[in-house]
Structures are given as C-alpha cells and as structure tokens.
Amino acid sequence: MSKKQKTIESEITLSGVGLHTGNNVSMTLKPAPINHGFAFSRIDLEGSPIIEAKAEYVVTTQRGTNLEKNGVQIQTSEHVLAAAVGLDIDNLLIEINASEPPIMDGSSKYFVEALEKAGIKEQEAEIEEYVVKEIISYKDEVSGSEIILMPSDEYQVTTMVDFGTKILGTQNATLDHIADFKEEIAAARTFSFLHEIEMLLENDLIKGGDLNNAIVYVDKELSDSTMQKLQKAFKKDNISIKPNGILDNLTLHWANEAARHKLLDVIGDLALVGTRIKGKVIANKPGHLVNTQFAKKLAKIIKTEKRNYVPQYDLNAPPLLDIHQIMDILPHRPPFLMIDRILELSDKHVVGMKNVTMNENFFVGHFPGAPVMPGVLQVEAMAQCGGVLVLSTVPDPENYLTYFMKMDNVKFKQKVLPGDTLTFKAELITPIRRGICHMQAYAYANGKLVAEAELMAQIARKK
Structure with missing residues (x-):
C-alpha cells in the first residue's frame, strides 16, 4: 500500500537557550512542500540562507551533529530532526535565529509536542523509501563503534552502549515501531x-x-x-x-535512559540520509561521528542505486499498445519507427519497448563489422515514446505531427547491440501545456541504464 508524504498544517514557534552558546534562541517549524525534505533557515543572517539536512554538510560531531553550507552553520541538529522522523514527517522547514536549536530539556519531547500541536497532514505525493535488501555496515576502527543496517519489514533501531564505567555500565534500547517514538524515546535526555x-x-x-x-x-x-x-x-x-x-x-525517566537517548541521536543523525529507511539499524557504541559517517555511506549507496536503477517490466505480458496501435497514434513508419510496444501509459509517464535485431536498417552502415545502435536513434526512440504520451492527450492523434524542440543532459552509458531488448521510460518534468511535452527519459537494456536525456517536443496539427 502506498504511503503519502507528510508535513505540518501550520507553523509553530519554540524559544529557549542554545546548549553551548547560552544564547536565547527562537525556532519556528514551518510546513514545507512535497519532496522538500528537512532544511534549516538561518533567519538571523542576510538572505536567510538555507542548509539542507543532508549528511554531505556534516562538518564536525563534537557535542552534537553540526552542519555547514557556504560558511553558514547549524549546530546540534539531531534532536529536532529525530522528532520529525519519529512523527513520520517528511517535509519541514526549520527557521532559526541562531546557530543551534534551543536545548529545551535535552530531549526531543518538546519538539514532538510542538509538531503535534501544529498538526500533521498528508500531501499529494508518495513517500520515497529506501528498502534495504542486503546488509550495509560501517565500523570506526579507532573507537570500535559500528552500525549495521539489515533488511526488515519496517524501520527499527537497536542501540547497545558500553561506556566502561561502573556508574553507567552496559545498556541496550530498541525501537521496533517508529510509531512508538513519542512514548518510548522522545523524552530521553542527553x-x-x-x-x-x-x-x-x-x-x-x-x-x-x-x-x-x-x-x-x-x-x-x-x-x-x-x-x-x-x-x-x-x-x-x-x-x-x-x-x-x-x-x-x-x-x-528510564533506567536505560542513556541508551534510549543514543537511539534518539541515531534516528536524528540518520535523518541526514535524506530518505526514509525500511530496514533494521543495529548500533554498537553509537556516537555522532559513526552515525554521520554511516549516513554519508548510505546516502552515497542510495544515490548510486538510484542512478543505476532499472525498472522491471513483464515483457511477455500483452502490451498496452501493439505496433499497429502505435502507428495509429504516431506519424512515424518503418524503418524510422523505433518502438514496437507500449507497456504502460498514464497522464504523466509512458513505458515503451524495442527489440533490436540484426535486420535493423541502420546496421547496414553503422559499423557493419561491429554493429552498434546509434546513440541518436536511442534518443529518437525515447522521444517517440514521449510522442505517444503527448498525442494520447488529443482525440485525433492521426492529424498531428511531433517535433523536437530541445534536448539536454544526454548521456550514453552502454552499447546497444543486435539481440538487445530496449525498454524506455519517459516521465513528465512539467505538465503538458499547449502540446509541449517536457520529460526525463531513460533507456535500459540487459539490466543496465544505457542512455538518458531531458527532452522537449511539441505536437502540431498537419497542414
């Protein structure tokens, strides 16, 4: 079942003092649009510069997780971020008139209360969630601290701490359901x-x-x-x-309050990954350094997987549109018709397919001894998919022609050879207006991304 992104309904302000500076701080939590994520805005500085809550901006982890972007800093970001994650919030703007949020009672309790008072609402976009499929780990060889992330049906966190002192000793804490954050973790103080x-x-x-x-x-x-x-x-x-x-x-509040606060810190620090996590975190002797190093590693893995992600389609299933139905929509004809089937079609995306055979007309002249499908024709095939998308919005597509307007960020990743099955996916970047289709397109073959491009085309009525 799909889940919707969430933000807060109205803004709310908290005041207090910064733990390390001792300065009075005013912090306002504000609703943010879809796909915004978490971000801080330093309203005490000219232009109210924004620092996104991302692992790449972590600069130090002494006494807290400290971010810096273009010389602008945010200190001890973890407690307010943990509160947002703990309440299942995806998008939040945190305006602050100092470098660090108010410490309040050293926990996330007051931030949770403020966010709930502001109200939480669903937004018209599905959440982005990283589903853990294999074990990912990071270990700090100096301290022995280690974080392991493994597959799980939901986001879970376990912390194990051992400070080598009689007064504190060894403690463990576990959060099996993020919905229990408010009752089980939020009030754990630093x-x-x-x-x-x-x-x-x-x-x-x-x-x-x-x-x-x-x-x-x-x-x-x-x-x-x-x-x-x-x-x-x-x-x-x-x-x-x-x-x-x-x-x-x-x-x-609890005998193991120290371990619970370490769990709170882990949740706040891993918010810097920038996406929800569907997996179980086991943190042995966690601290802000190992937490954020792991967050950086995980963010890079997610970025790489996104870049190399290949959607899976059942090529044996009956197509949504076969070659004859495609020719009823597109003005192109062989040998310049570059798609054989349409597998999916909505008002925002299209998926097409082409079987590349040795009989292709272009192989006659394009390296006959080592045939390779020309990159420009891969782009043309992606554009024809876009043509199906835009022409499906008019009642008489046979009376229209499609024309390229521009292409940007074209990249070719792999060779396309005879025998390959190409699948194309094109998604709208902006809504179709006045017959103009602006889309991001991808081509895949053999489980790999082979080409991508940002394309713009327009349909025009035949004269």
Whole structure:
C-alpha cells in the first residue's frame, strides 16, 4: 500500500537557550512542500540562507551533529530532526535565529509536542523509501563503534552502549515501531559524565546547560573546587550526588535512559540520509561521528542505486499498445519507427519497448563489422515514446505531427547491440501545456541504464 508524504498544517514557534552558546534562541517549524525534505533557515543572517539536512554538510560531531553550507552553520541538529522522523514527517522547514536549536530539556519531547500541536497532514505525493535488501555496515576502527543496517519489514533501531564505567555500565534500547517514538524515546535526555562537564566548563562551553537539560553521571570524585565551578555554572547554591550516581536531583525517566537517548541521536543523525529507511539499524557504541559517517555511506549507496536503477517490466505480458496501435497514434513508419510496444501509459509517464535485431536498417552502415545502435536513434526512440504520451492527450492523434524542440543532459552509458531488448521510460518534468511535452527519459537494456536525456517536443496539427 502506498504511503503519502507528510508535513505540518501550520507553523509553530519554540524559544529557549542554545546548549553551548547560552544564547536565547527562537525556532519556528514551518510546513514545507512535497519532496522538500528537512532544511534549516538561518533567519538571523542576510538572505536567510538555507542548509539542507543532508549528511554531505556534516562538518564536525563534537557535542552534537553540526552542519555547514557556504560558511553558514547549524549546530546540534539531531534532536529536532529525530522528532520529525519519529512523527513520520517528511517535509519541514526549520527557521532559526541562531546557530543551534534551543536545548529545551535535552530531549526531543518538546519538539514532538510542538509538531503535534501544529498538526500533521498528508500531501499529494508518495513517500520515497529506501528498502534495504542486503546488509550495509560501517565500523570506526579507532573507537570500535559500528552500525549495521539489515533488511526488515519496517524501520527499527537497536542501540547497545558500553561506556566502561561502573556508574553507567552496559545498556541496550530498541525501537521496533517508529510509531512508538513519542512514548518510548522522545523524552530521553542527553547526558554527560562529570569529567566531560569539567572539560566543557574549562573551554567555556555548555553556557546554556543546567541540571534540567542534561543528565550528569558522576564517574569521579567530586572535589570542592569542581563543586564550586558547578554551582556557579548551574546557578545553584547546593549540588549533591544521589544514590543512583546522578548529579543533583534529576530523576531518570528510564533506567536505560542513556541508551534510549543514543537511539534518539541515531534516528536524528540518520535523518541526514535524506530518505526514509525500511530496514533494521543495529548500533554498537553509537556516537555522532559513526552515525554521520554511516549516513554519508548510505546516502552515497542510495544515490548510486538510484542512478543505476532499472525498472522491471513483464515483457511477455500483452502490451498496452501493439505496433499497429502505435502507428495509429504516431506519424512515424518503418524503418524510422523505433518502438514496437507500449507497456504502460498514464497522464504523466509512458513505458515503451524495442527489440533490436540484426535486420535493423541502420546496421547496414553503422559499423557493419561491429554493429552498434546509434546513440541518436536511442534518443529518437525515447522521444517517440514521449510522442505517444503527448498525442494520447488529443482525440485525433492521426492529424498531428511531433517535433523536437530541445534536448539536454544526454548521456550514453552502454552499447546497444543486435539481440538487445530496449525498454524506455519517459516521465513528465512539467505538465503538458499547449502540446509541449517536457520529460526525463531513460533507456535500459540487459539490466543496465544505457542512455538518458531531458527532452522537449511539441505536437502540431498537419497542414
């Protein structure tokens, strides 16, 4: 069953402080059109530059996943992105007047609540989903962190963390259904160890931190000098260690809250792949570095598979249009009729087929000793498919002729030889207007893409 893309119904604004800068931040979540994906807009800068939430823009992963495009930065992007993915949202514009979203309570809880308050609506386009067919993995040899992605009926995530400390030990967390994100994962807060807090304070970081937006695990003795620094930084008269080893009086939502927050981070970081994932993620000792490195690897794999994707058609099934019906529509005739069958036809696309035989007229002169179908005739065949598409919109196609207007981005990938079966797919780039058909066309043979082109043609009534 097909699924529709989703965005929010209305915009909504949240305010807070940035974890590391301590600056007041205003962030507005806005609806976005189909196929927009997730993107940030820095409205505090001239021109409100946009940084798409893509793995290719990750520059650093210290204390969060930080993006940069054309010198414009977004810090700690993962919590708000996780909220969007967790609510099954595909398209969202995140306007922000600073470099980092507000930390809120260190989780995705408030972002989830805001998105739900804004309302979630379906859009008139199907989702794009990457279906995992084989195991994909990435391992950081230095840290031992590893992410494995395997086939599954839905998006699932399991995290396994081991920090080598008695206070935290080994923890696991699993999300079997993304629909459970709100209840099981969203409220899991970020955490740190005492020795890390000391380092961050010395480097003038976490200016926006307090004991309400970060769990602090005490993994060392708390000296008087450290106590004083923490009291000053967190604006508290007294700081204590509770029996569960957590600084001050913060109460855990779950015993494995640290592992759940790591799972939240994995979902937010893998949002940077730019497409939904249908598969199971197993993350061993995940962190922003390994998460985003894996996201980059997966994004490249998806891009390559898209480029090399070959649609499958049943060539033995009765055609939608046979050669005689094609000639009732197209003005072309042998030897210049380059398609034998039409397999699919809608108001937006067409699929055609041609059997290439040694008897083709063009092989007489095109390398008789090593016959190869001319590339220009492959383009002509794709264009004839487009002709069927556009002529099917008029009641009397026999009274029209089709003419090329332009072709762009023509590429030939493989040779086409006698014995090959060519299939062509042409999809409209823009709706047909005034008899003009603007389309993206592909030709396939032997399980490979052999040619592609952006074509424009127009029909004109015979004089």
